Amino acid sequence: MSHTFTTCVLDVTTGSGETVMDLTENCTSFLRDVAVGRDGLLNVFVPHATAGVAVIETGSGSDDDLLATLHQLLPADDRWQHRHGSPGHGRDHVLPGLVAPHATLPVVAGELALGTWQSVCLVDTNRDNPRRQVRLSFLG
Template sequence: MADAFTTRTIDIATGSKETVHDLTAACAAFLRDAANGRDGLLNVFVPHATAGIAIIETGSGSDHDLLSVLQDLLPDEEDRWRHRHGTPGHGRDHVLPAFVPPHATLPVIGGNLELGTWQSVLLVDTNVDNPRRQVRLSFLG
């Protein structure tokens, strides 16, 4: 039972602009070590109050569309937000996890992440004040 749960934290450089960072390859690499061909669940969690995890298509512009929609829904106008520290409009970053949650739990079959054909696991970070993020990957199986 000791190998039923395995967890690892990875560091991601997000830089100083809004970003969508693809975590799919890192999830697959983690599962190669942790799942060892077993079925189970992968939980992806970002322990930050201003970032989230999304499962969407990338590479066709959807990642940029997501950032555009978030900008429309949560504009970075300073006078709109009561939470006012950091760069102007930073209050929006603290609302982001209500729209893009800080976690996702995904099925693992035979040690492989079971995503749909065009799905990717993404870190969504609109907070330009934090250039580095941590993501915790946990396998239960």
């Protein structure tokens, strides 16, 4: 069986506030073009020191709950040794330790095999950088 590796980079704008951005449709669209009925793995990666990827439910408050929890765990205050940027920016550099900058997901028959309520999301608490890249890679 031969394997193929295909990748693309999404340029996204997250805005000036903290956000959980749903990327599921982007992933589905990418797989529609490259997976064509094949099984494999989709890797979602953000090449940033201040962002992560989460697989969570969205639209029911869970995305806001995630941001609220991150605010409790990583308050935007002056406790951080990493001090450039907006006040509390050091916490943004700790975020990828809690919300990894990648996720690898199963693809079955060319479709993302998520659970009923799962979405693939970019988590970005860094208000200083509203432009992000997300790399989607399919191996199958």
